[in-house]
Amino acid sequence: MESKKQNAPLLQVQGLTVSFSRYAQGFRRVTLPGVRDLSFSLDEGELVAVVGASGSGKSLLAHRLLGILPHNAQVGGQVLYRGQPLDDRLAGKLRGHEIVLVPQNVSYLDPLMQVGEQVKGEKGDAQKASAALRRYGLGPEVEKMYPFQLSGGMARRMLIATAVQHTPSLVVADEPTPGLHPEAARRVLGHFKELAQAGAGVLLITHDLEAALEVADRVIVLYAGAAVEEAPAASFAAKELLQHPYTQALWQASPNHGFVPLPGTQPVGQLPAGCAFAPRCPKAGPECHEGAVAYEKRGAGYVRCLHSEGEQL
Amino acid sequence: MKQLLNHLRQPRTAALIRLLLAAAILLAVMIAGMACREQALATDFTRKNLAPCAEYLFGTDWMGRDMLTRTLSGLSLSIRIGVVTAAVSAVVALAAGVSAALLGRWADGALTWLIDLFMGIPHILLLVLISCACGRGFWGVTIGIVATHWMSLARLIRGEVMQLRQSGYVQVARKLGASPAAIAVRHILPGVLPQFFTGLVLLFPHAILHEASVTFLGFGLTSEQPAVGVILSESMQYLATGRWWLALLPGICLVAVVLLFELAGKSLAALWSVNAEQEAA
Amino acid sequence: MTLEAKNLCFTYPCGRSVLQNLSLRVEGGERVGIFAPSGRGKTTLCKLLAGYEKPQSGQVLLDGKPLANYRGYCPVQLIWQHPEQVVDPRLTLGKTLREAGEPEERLVQALGIQPEWLSRYPAELSGGELQRFCIARALGPATRFVLADELSAMLDLVTQAQLWSFLVEETTRRGIGLVAVSHSAPLLDRVCTRRIEL
Numbered sequence: 001m002e003s004k005k006q007n008a009p010l011l012q013v014q015g016l017t018v019s020f021s022r023y024a025q026g027f028r029r030v031t032l033p034g035v036r037d038l039s040f041s042l043d044e045g046e047l048v049a050v051v052g053a054s055g056s057g058k059s060l061l062a063h064r065l066l067g068i069l070p071h072n073a074q075v076g077g078q079v080l081y082r083g084q085p086l087d088d089r090l091a092g093k094l095r096g097h098e099i100v101l102v103p104q105n106v107s108y109l110d111p112l113m114q115v116g117e118q119v120k121g122e123k124g125d126a127q128k129a130s131a132a133l134r135r136y137g138l139g140p141e142v143e144k145m146y147p148f149q150l151s152g153g154m155a156r157r158m159l160i161a162t163a164v165q166h167t168p169s170l171v172v173a174d175e176p177t178p179g180l181h182p183e184a185a186r187r188v189l190g191h192f193k194e195l196a197q198a199g200a201g202v203l204l205i206t207h208d209l210e211a212a213l214e215v216a217d218r219v220i221v222l223y224a225g226a227a228v229e230e231a232p233a234a235s236f237a238a239k240e241l242l243q244h245p246y247t248q249a250l251w252q253a254s255p256n257h258g259f260v261p262l263p264g265t266q267p268v269g270q271l272p273a274g275c276a277f278a279p280r281c282p283k284a285g286p287e288c289h290e291g292a293v294a295y296e297k298r299g300a301g302y303v304r305c306l307h308s309e310g311e312q313l
Numbered sequence: 314m315k316q317l318l319n320h321l322r323q324p325r326t327a328a329l330i331r332l333l334l335a336a337a338i339l340l341a342v343m344i345a346g347m348a349c350r351e352q353a354l355a356t357d358f359t360r361k362n363l364a365p366c367a368e369y370l371f372g373t374d375w376m377g378r379d380m381l382t383r384t385l386s387g388l389s390l391s392i393r394i395g396v397v398t399a400a401v402s403a404v405v406a407l408a409a410g411v412s413a414a415l416l417g418r419w420a421d422g423a424l425t426w427l428i429d430l431f432m433g434i435p436h437i438l439l440l441v442l443i444s445c446a447c448g449r450g451f452w453g454v455t456i457g458i459v460a461t462h463w464m465s466l467a468r469l470i471r472g473e474v475m476q477l478r479q480s481g482y483v484q485v486a487r488k489l490g491a492s493p494a495a496i497a498v499r500h501i502l503p504g505v506l507p508q509f510f511t512g513l514v515l516l517f518p519h520a521i522l523h524e525a526s527v528t529f530l531g532f533g534l535t536s537e538q539p540a541v542g543v544i545l546s547e548s549m550q551y552l553a554t555g556r557w558w559l560a561l562l563p564g565i566c567l568v569a570v571v572l573l574f575e576l577a578g579k580s581l582a583a584l585w586s587v588n589a590e591q592e593a594a
Numbered sequence: 595m596t597l598e599a600k601n602l603c604f605t606y607p608c609g610r611s612v613l614q615n616l617s618l619r620v621e622g623g624e625r626v627g628i629f630a631p632s633g634r635g636k637t638t639l640c641k642l643l644a645g646y647e648k649p650q651s652g653q654v655l656l657d658g659k660p661l662a663n664y665r666g667y668c669p670v671q672l673i674w675q676h677p678e679q680v681v682d683p684r685l686t687l688g689k690t691l692r693e694a695g696e697p698e699e700r701l702v703q704a705l706g707i708q709p710e711w712l713s714r715y716p717a718e719l720s721g722g723e724l725q726r727f728c729i730a731r732a733l734g735p736a737t738r739f740v741l742a743d744e745l746s747a748m749l750d751l752v753t754q755a756q757l758w759s760f761l762v763e764e765t766t767r768r769g770i771g772l773v774a775v776s777h778s779a780p781l782l783d784r785v786c787t788r789r790i791e792l
Contacts, residue, residue, distance in 0.1 A: 023717075026325075029323070209750070253754065254751050254755075259755050259758075261755035264706065266722075268711065268718070268719060484646055485674075485731075488646070490694055491693065499685070504684065
């Protein structure tokens, strides 16, 4: 079975759409856009970042890969893991050792359980757990601590240690850096880079483009839940190398570049017809407001724009 | 049609339907019981000791009284006692909980001590004592149940108010110059109302079961009332002679009423919580 | 106007001391950036300066008068890092925005707050949108100083640039003093007229 699928990439996501609705107040429901029409592939040894605004439901992507979506989520598109469809059953089988999640929230920790016990898990191996903790600079004294005694960075490293003690093939990290000081954040991201260098595929889901660029091989930029561009991290060295006007706007808004604010906001609720970015886009013409725009290969990456004309790397 | 079905399947709509259903049944039982009170008291020795049959669904007792109407009016009385006691305990609890949380450390200490004191006494004992002291009957039982049931909800509300007071939006409102009264009305009361109403509805089953048990023990309602506790305790002497229906059917109905109140309370909680569903953002 | 911190000391209830003898002076119209690693009490300092917490010793003075003496609307307003924690989930955002009176239409427009958002509940909007409401609310007519605690740490770069540019423009125009806390040195360099490290 394995042999004929050997050339398949570790993870292949094709046209994935995940949304989820919940109550806002009373009987009023809102649909979180989640991700729309997302396609990419991830190989062993690669670190790919998916960057989108916070609160847009990017976590749904992580939950889909782990097979832990809430039952009323709406899902479309396909996910292949080593060439096999990754359904909830397969995900359930691989979850925790081959495919692991480093969760966004420190609230995933059990406040009443010592760190060592918690990393080990129910049927884990104490030695493996302490080895994993040591690898992230958390010594034996930390094993006896309770989560509230850890700093933000330590808690984050503990979550990583928990996830990677069984040498997984696919690591999904959901917003691993918020609240951390740049030094601590860099260290945490460095650990993900090490995992990729050791041969795992790492998917980093984050709102922080600049942090992602420090470690990622490729970056996928989301706007209103849809991928607008996939580009090698190197393309972010200059605005001209970027294809999509939104990616260029992000680049220009960075304090390191122009700090230029593009006016307007991402759409809330109902999406505009055509390109979701068109109402704010400096290049938009009438054609942009009609019909969906395809996600096409352009140079080393992909772009969803009728007017992309940047140079290619 | 499909859309309607889909709509009904949404958790809050479903909860609302469950709540309305439970409330409708309970209301129907209450009204039916009040309407057939005369029949429940009517004795007819030509039909005594009948087992359940088509004409007398719950059978009749040794005085020829129809057990169905007796059960209905007993449950109706229970529900009415439940309404009064649950409402009064909940209001006492709200007042105690809110003042403990808002009036400062001294009031909080005193009220918390009082709550602990009342909780420390076995409440069936306290209930029997108060009921007897107030001369048994409807008011004795009501006062007894109120006195023994306000604490846990008061503690819950106190905790909720304390937490809301610490919330970011209340802190910001203070800095924006909102008065304590405005904050209480705008942020704190709407925040505790769900807990309050859910707690109120979940008090009913306790109140009803306690009323039935004190009455059963002979310290509650007097035996001329067709109360469920009276029915059950009277039937005890006849159980051994094979008249199972005297206790079993009214007992099952009592349990059903209690479960309906539970259902209503849980539906209300599901309806009102800020995040009834797991968040995935 | 002047916002002044004199010899602030603050210790958490658990006994860990975060601020020792900290003094700071900010003039109206000035934009001061505070840069520090986490755990140095940046958030605590903001809460002390805005009067949310009381220091164990030392004073926060606004024009020489203790901040606690100002009743009603506090002239020093704090913009929190996580907007979703400071808006009541049970109120529409229109009500939240009017918590301290009708906001200036100009502010609402400059912040890009769409009229249809006013009837929505917080769970319907993302952090970037909610932060716009929090900023508008904090800029009432009586505001003299604004403290911004990592207000854009969770936002995308475009929204970050929008919100900071707005704050710079608005505080300059009204002579409001701004204290910006961030872990990003390039950001503080863009925004502030002077930078201090804790």
